Amino acid sequence: MAARSARFIAFCLAFLALASAAPARELPRPETFTLRNGMQVVVIPDRRAPVVTHMVWYRVGAADEPRGHSGIAHFFEHLMFKGTRTIPPGEFSRQIARNGGDENAFTSWDYTAYHVRIARDRLDLVMRMEADRMRNLRYSDETFLSERDVIVEERRQRTDNNPGAILGERMRAMLWPHHPYGTPIVGWLHEINTLDRASAEAFYETWYAPNNAILVIAGDISAEELRPLAERYYGRLRPTRDLPSRTWVSDPPSIGPMRVTHRDEKVRQPSMTRMYRAISYGTDTGRQAHALDVAIEVLGGSETSRIYRALVEDQRIAVSAGASSNASGLGGGSVSVWATPADGVSLETVEAALDAVIAEYLRDGPTEVELQRAKSSLSAAAIYARDSQESLANIYGASLAQGESIDDVVNWANDISAVTREEALTLARGTLDIDSSVTGWLLPLEAAQ
Amino acid sequence: MAARSARFIAFCLAFLALASAAPARELPRPETFTLRNGMQVVVIPDRRAPVVTHMVWYRVGAADEPRGHSGIAHFFEHLMFKGTRTIPPGEFSRQIARNGGDENAFTSWDYTAYHVRIARDRLDLVMRMEADRMRNLRYSDETFLSERDVIVEERRQRTDNNPGAILGERMRAMLWPHHPYGTPIVGWLHEINTLDRASAEAFYETWYAPNNAILVIAGDISAEELRPLAERYYGRLRPTRDLPSRTWVSDPPSIGPMRVTHRDEKVRQPSMTRMYRAISYGTDTGRQAHALDVAIEVLGGSETSRIYRALVEDQRIAVSAGASSNASGLGGGSVSVWATPADGVSLETVEAALDAVIAEYLRDGPTEVELQRAKSSLSAAAIYARDSQESLANIYGASLAQGESIDDVVNWANDISAVTREEALTLARGTLDIDSSVTGWLLPLEAAQ
8 A cells, every 4th residue: 555656656657658749748737725724625627527536635654653653654544444423334435336436545654645536426425424534533442453453464465475575675774774764654563563542543633634634636626616515524624733743853874885685485586676865856955856857767767778778688687677766755765776687697797787887877977868858758747647637636645745836746847847967967976876775685595696 | 981781891801810610600699678769779798998889870771762862861971960959060070079089971772870989988978969960950051052062072083983883883773773772872963963952851850760770889888878878868859650661662573684884084994793683681581691692702702712713813814803792782682793804805705704604603503612611701700790899880780770680690600601502502593693684894995895
């Protein structure tokens, strides 16, 4: 359920839509207003079909959990379906399904989001139920405990049975030794196992509040039409007084390259990944995060990238290789580079080749052609997103929850287009520093590496 | 000021006193009583001179600091000399000096200790002042801020100017990614810089209390003589109600070997260190920590150890090499192995040789001769400690603050003697697991490693 950011999803989709020039780069600008209790409302009209996407984004995620209680934020992604004073357990999902809608929820370090897509004439129902569970959640001890077991099982399946996930989790813990981004969203197993009701409820009472939420509605509705509904359902909810500021501890400076090797019998194909600490849209100034996204797109974002061409096509030493930036975090970002060696090739060999590609890139920077191709590819994401009600809602919700403004989102593709070679090179050089990196090797149990 | 444990100091001294058989292995058993406010008192009579060692051990240390406020525990090691309602700033130390005493203080993850040695007839003065500053500390904002600068400077000199200390700090952060032992005692620089008075005072009010303190007095006094003094000075202090339990977050299981390399222009001599997570006297059952201490003494505790003989004497590839156990932590321990290569020898070479010594040791375990030598060497520490008033006070204070009982301390050398080859080998095998280790390389800036 650890959602990749909306932006990242949009980037991936962009590869399907490699438009080289953008006729209308800007995203549609939503209408917004704020309720008296502090709840922000964002409306993205889309009249193509009598459908709405209703999302509530809470400005709380795994990074806000009290130390020793990892997993609480994600736990609520489950508990929120367990009923309120007036809605019995499971009824929320049954009502949505019975009315032809579908729902989803996801948790990141920065936010927790609840998502329903439904026919426009059922919006009242959704708003009534969603507002109800923002403040009035009720569940029994049995429900709490059995849902905790469900989460333990979820962790077992998604993380503990997945050597790559285990490795990634620990690489994050090394990259962020102190900052809460080093703690897995799902929680450390031994802490999930002891999550208690009292601390869960304190978390909910504090953070699940209208003044900590953003309502994003995309679809067949205008702000004018929505406002009375928003006031009726959400406007009467009590805000949290003295909402805590989201201040997270930060990391000491890096001191040198870190490495970790994980071996597991389930590994069939060795692979290597390196993560670097990076700035993010939430922490940068000016166009730095844009320049980083462009720089990393050139380095490893596609099959025309430096890394892919060198390792997979020219040298034929890797079956896959690339790089990606994750610059959406409220508290910082990261860049990953990775390679899976071809049969008979060692991890040392692919890592050395990857290092050589990076060194050359940091010396010369992107060519003008590469720069343009990367910018077009990224901008295409924005164009593609215009066509998806859900995408747009996701982009606005995640961006606002991660410290950006509506203007930032609207102008994103223009800002990407404005990135210069020098800006991209400066960000690449500042970020791809081996001294701020963790390199992880994933190997079978008996490999002779 | 991060004190090595009293036991470790005693071990080092033991090399000077390699007694092979112990006529009286047991440490003298102190007299103890508890004041009505919960303060524990331990008296170790020693009539050789009209001198007393007066120590107050608080069961609070760096591991108890609130997240994001690292350095607070150590900060009090400074603030405690800044005066009370009745004692002006600096007066505590001046009084002690004027009366021919000397004083010291030290902070670990597990405890903070305040130490005065003085003539017996000045004990009243010490107890009055020490009791006063347990509850009545007063300092100005200016003092707080200027002392914070002093600590920043202390950190700069001891850690930030010392590449080996920087590396060790980060190796700990990797070994304990979640447990507070991964945070340096002195604090992360950026957190020391923002320590605030309010959280410092909350820390003091909570933890500096008679029901969280152990008074250890060694010297020319009996429990009977001490009791009225203890009641007069400490007995009337208010205990902390609802003293928090010292429950620390624990780490997820290890997933594989970790490495970190630190290069600095100040490094003249490359070196490597590996740390393994281990049990401790505070976390073990039975004689496990004793067996670990014996096993590591055989492996690398002296110039007759496996590691030293192989790397320094036989192969001549290292100028120093060894191993040590730190099994005194309340929340867990560690084992370190290290080597400094001879000129022209690479770190790869010494590390491979070290690995080979460890592999052979884990296969065969210690010989009976090695076992006896290690046990004698460790037991000698206890014999030597009998002769030092300060040593005895340190051993009892640290051990009690770290979760051991007086019996544990009294019987320590006997328990060491009882360790079998099998016990030592089991602990060595359970501990020296590369998958639970961090290896650190320290290199000059331009080394071609």
